[in-house]
Amino acid sequence: MKQVVLTGIRKMELTTAQVPAVISDGEVKIRMASIGVCGSDIHYYAEGKIGTQVVQYPFPVGHECSGYIVEIGAAVKNVKVGDLVVVDPSVHCGxxxxCLAGRPHTCRNNRFLGCPGQLDGCLAEYIVMPSFTCFPVTGKMTPVQAALIEPLTIGVYAVKLAGITNAGIDTAIFGAGPIGLSILMKLLADGLKNITVIEPLEYRLKKADEVGAEYLINPETGDVESMVKKDNELLMDVVFEASGQQEAVTNAVKILKPGGKLVLVGIPPDAQYTFDMDLMRRKELTVINVRRQNHCVEEAIDLVVTGKIDVEKMVTHHFTLEETPKAFEIVEGYKDGAIKAMINL
Ligand SMILES: [Zn+2]
Ligand SMILES: [Zn+2]
Incomplete structure (x- = not known):
């Protein structure tokens, strides 16, 4: 089968590999239909690592995918051959x-699709996964929508962790990439209206506007705190950081009101952030870290199936498997208005 592998920093190749085999009773073989290029794939592509997770070359990346079931193990009950499935890339031990505490996403033995040293990625014609990672959506959504469920789950989970009980609160999101937009879509689906999006790339701000953000701020045009104050004098109840930038974190602390919550979703290029502890303490801010997602796949599917979220709005590009290197180049360089690029097989 065809498979795309990373072979060095900013280097990838289309190779041929053996089709993986269903070995255990609980596994399924999936023919890939659509694969999203994620910011974390780009970290592996451009930096060769995320934190302590370092790529050993050659390595196939990719974890946001949908596909068709082509073979099932003897014990598989939840899907059948021919089903279109959303694949949850996280394999926990159980x-x-x-796992026993209901936190499979922080499983001690977790293996994640396209994560170095764990599982080979999905930028290939076939993958084999335990059937519990597959959610059938045949006839309910397109393969592209199904592949977008994974990034959407991150937004759904981040909003869930924020514990918002009042749709009237003021929220802000740093970053209007796929994760920032997923958060925005989920907040809107929950009935929140007063949402500010802060993003330096004008084309991404425009997308946030299209999706339904109330206030748009380009941090490069002035002081973020004063720009936020203009429309929201009392500042923000909840701020989602989805850019992975120190400057965004610094500004987030400034634009939160006392008792506010900072939800950290973005992956910083270095493992460290600094915080203004004087401000953090005086305002008694809560910081919430988000690790991927936990039990949000079904909700994300439901939000798309019921039309509450038009997840395809974040897609800007479509490529074939052969064109994957081009897709990565465009996404990494923020070229050609790129937000979410899809690889369709
Ligand atoms: Zn992802
Ligand atoms: Zn576990």
Missing amino acids: HCDQ
């Missing part, structure tokens, strides 16, 4: 303390 028996560690985290």
